[in-house]
Amino acid sequence: MVLTQLPAGTAATVRVPATSANLGPGFDAFGLALELRDEVRAEVCAHGVRVEVEGEGAGRVPLDERHLVVRVLREELTAAGFAAPGLRLVCRNVIPHGRGLGSSASAIVAGLAAARALLAAAGAVSETDEAVRERLLVEATRYEGHPDNAAPAVVGGFTIAWTRGDDPAHPAGVRTVRLEAHAQVRAVVCIPVEELATSRARALLPATVPHADAALTAGRAGLLVHALTAEPALLLDATVEKLHQAQRAPAMPRTARLLARLRAEGLAAVVSGAGPSTLVLTTPERVGDVERVAADGWRVLACPIAATGVSWSPAGG
Known part of the structure; x- marks a missing residue:
């Protein structure tokens, strides 16, 4: 060629x-x-x-x-x-x-x-x-x-x-x-010092899951679409799942502990991707609560949801 x-x-x-x-x-x-x-x-x-x-x-x-x-x-x-x-x-x-x-x-x-x-x-x-x-x-x-x-x-x-x-x-x-995410939804990420390879996290996932766990997770996924776009008050219930976070917890114990603390405070916290960062979906008045709970050993960033994806300029400007 x-x-x-x-x-x-x-x-x-x-x-x-x-x-x-x-x-x-x-x-x-x-x-x-x-x-x-x-x-x-x-x-x-x-x-x-x-x-x-x-x-x-x-x-x-x-x-x-x-x-x-x-x-x-x-x-x-x-x-x-x-x-x-x-x-x-x-x-x-x-x-x-x-x-x-x-x-x-x-x-x-x-x-x-x-x-x-x-x-x-x-x-x-x-x-x-x-x-x-x-x-x-x-x-x-x-x-x-x-x-x-x-x-x-x-x-x-x-x-x-x-x-x-x-x-x-x-x-x-x-x-x-x-x-479009609801105007009141804010994303806050809690970033640890340690890293975790996606391949290691994925290797911890089981080949099969109980039918009840799959059914629960499917229902909450549907609810999450509604909560993120229309009713942020439901975000805590909408972010429950049974397929991957507990299974990966042994590879990121600090993340698992932070996740539990945040959710105990009523904050919709999840593992971000394969981890070990934590993502919290919340409202403006509760951003400070995330910072308080994750005060020690975590870099906390309130990140606006990006309205646009990749951008490019052919001229290099």
Whole structure:
């Protein structure tokens, strides 16, 4: 396959929100975009790869072809029949790594969006915003294996995502709906120092669950849609689930203890993604209660729900 080289100097800037998946009962389906954004500036160079990282991950992530954004960006260009002779990436990261806030999904979406923006900047493609986002969702799901983090990173807001046929191995049928959260809902994340690999958390899940637990969780997932969009007073009841949080507790005992304390105070706390961060869905007057309960050993951030997903500028501005 002969690839067309993009001209040196072609540049793009991409900004991607953090995400919180599951939201309790919406396991592998529900997600929320948070106004905490990584920024990546990508520029085509004559040769070589240079990656600069500021903030989260600095000094820890690879600064060459192994960098996740570089890998995804190059693969997306290749799929379109193009190549970059060299790349310079400047990554300004604020999304914590390994904490259940969608950092890997955000990096994947950033790489995909940067590739499409570079192609557009070079005049190689002309695509509608809707077409780009549909492709980003499908390809990000292919990398991630499931769309719960990819969907809010791509479209923003509160999302419900699924694959037609319920087969994540064939994500061409990935779909999502974006819903508006109630104006009074606030998202507060409690971030610990320790990290947890998603693969380790997922390995703790049982192969089967009792029918009663599945039925309860399905009912609360339906209630959560109503609570998040129309009646925040029901958030505590709506975030009960029986499929994954207790099963993963041995891998994050401090998170489990904080979760119990927050819920005992009437706060709708859940594990954020695979953890170990905790997400609290609450109202403005109770944000201070979250800060009080999680005072010691936790970084507490009140994050607005991001109204938009990934954004990109083909000119690099």
